[in-house]
Amino acid sequence: MTPEEMVGVREDLEAFAAELFDGFFRADQRRWGQVYVRGLLLDGRRKSVEPMAARLGEDGNRQALAHFITSSPWDPAHVRARLAWKMHDVIGAEALIVDDTGFLKDGDASACVSRQYTGTAGKVTNCQVGVSLHLAHDHASAVVNWRLFLPASWDPASPDADADKVARRGRCGIPARVGHVEKWQLALDMIDEARTWGVDVPLVVADAGYGDAAAFRLGLEERKLAYAVGISCRHTAHRAHARPITPTYQGTGRPPVAKYPDKPQTVKELVMEAGRQAARPVSWREGSRPGTGRTGLKRMYSRFVALRIRPAGREIRQATQGAELPERWLLAEWPATEPEPVQFWLSSLPSGMPLASLVRLAKLRWRIEHDYREMKQALGLAHFEGRTWGGWHHHVTLVSAAHAFCTLQRLARDPKDTAQDRASTK
Incomplete structure (x- = not known):
């Protein structure tokens, strides 16, 4: 402005x-x-x-x-909680979205800087990585929580600790209690914290960086949260009708565990077997290019296959302890112009969920890309020049506040459009 x-x-x-x-x-x-x-x-x-x-x-x-x-000793969690309370009511959030973004750095003096992969650069580079939690609906979203990822090289308790980086912890103001934690666990911690604030949204959306972690999905299930998460094509599963068989117990030794008679297939194999004829056309939202949609914008459109499956994998089998594997949705995007599926999701949403609703919710992650773009291009998310742990958290929290204020101003200018957007997604 x-x-x-x-x-x-x-x-x-x-x-x-x-x-x-x-x-x-x-x-x-x-x-x-x-x-x-x-x-x-x-x-x-x-x-x-x-x-x-x-x-x-x-x-x-x-x-x-x-x-x-x-340097000022204010707690960013207090601001984030107030931001979450306000934006939850205004947006009418139907999902929590988790993701991470990179903060590129030239030097190595800032807290938690390391050579690591970030989608911001699309490669391994020198950067910080922040994990964020967003409240989202089709018409608006707001980032309400953050964690700064601490690589193992910064953790004195890790076998991969780097002596120089560990020595910089004090100068960077990193609390002694903070150690290396996987990003998916940081995401669960943020969800738990948001729930202590009274912000309880029953659906979590994430990309394959989180969906590929079985521990993340199991953590959501333990919290009784539904999810629609991206996964890579290498994951394995059984068809929904598959049932485990328990071998006859001979009365000696440990009782046998029920097993599925057939080996699981990759999710890509399952979709390919269903065939192109199983794909159905779905339009899930209006994009940003001119078209014939309600607002004069082009509708986002593709073809999708939805199958009921039973995800396999060692972590899932251990969690079920030989019982029947849980039934889930496998969603795959298979454009008419492509010889095979291009993207996969796993979801615990109800079995009777209409395909259009399943696609819309799985695709809701686009809101996080919109948030990152606005915060980085217009609001200076990556412009903080301080080197401390506390300073980074203060800055990203206030950028989140500025982003929320912009969202409130936009919604106030066009309340009719917002009401129509909400009605169209019910």
Whole structure:
């Protein structure tokens, strides 16, 4: 936003910030929280402290802003909880989406920087990785929780610990209790924390980076949360009608465990056997290109195969302890122009779920790409120049607040469209 445009929304922002930072005991923290969010909203290529201070006019106190974001001892979880309460009601969230994004770095002094893979660059590179939790509906979404992934090289208890990186933990302000935890476990931790806030959404959506982890899916099932997650084509499963057979017990030794008589097949093999004729056309939302949709935009369209299967794999068999494997949805996208399926999902949604609804919910992950793009291109998500653990968490939390404010402003400008979007997805 330009300074002139910001004048028109200043009162809205002040009310939003007052609600968000109400838990701060100190007036100066409430003030600089609002100023920092306003700085993120102003036009400008860089959203680090110094260029933001230059654009903020009489509120452009660089030293105060730097102290607030890097050193001030406020708990970002309090802000995230208030953000989650507000956005859950406004959005009418029907799913939690989890994913991660990279923060590319030139040096190695920032907390948790390591050479690791990130989809942001599409390769292994020097970066931080943040795991995020989003509330989502077709018409809007908001990021409400974050974790900074700590690679094993930063964990003194790991056999892969790097002495130089471990030595930097103190300078980066990384709490002693923080160790290396897999990203899928960080996602479960964020979901648990959101539920302690009273934010309980019964569906989780994620890509194959999380869906491929059987422990993640089992964790969701233990929490009685439905899921629609991407998986790679190498996963194995039995057809839904398959049943285990228990060998006759001879009365000596350990009783035999029930086993399926046939070997499981890969999910790709199962879909290929069902054949192209099993694919059905589905249109699930309007895209961004001109077309003939309700808003003048092109409808997203493809062909999908949905099968009922029983996922196999060592972790699943161990969890069921020889009992019948649970029945799940296997969803595959098979465009008419492709010789084989191009994408796969596994879902615990009810067996009677219509194909169009199953596709729409599995595809809801597009909202997270929209959020990352807006936060990185317009709101300076990756522009934090500090090196501390606390500073990173403060910055991403306030970027999330700025993003939520933009979403609220958009919804307020077009409430009719929002109501129509909600009605069309029921």
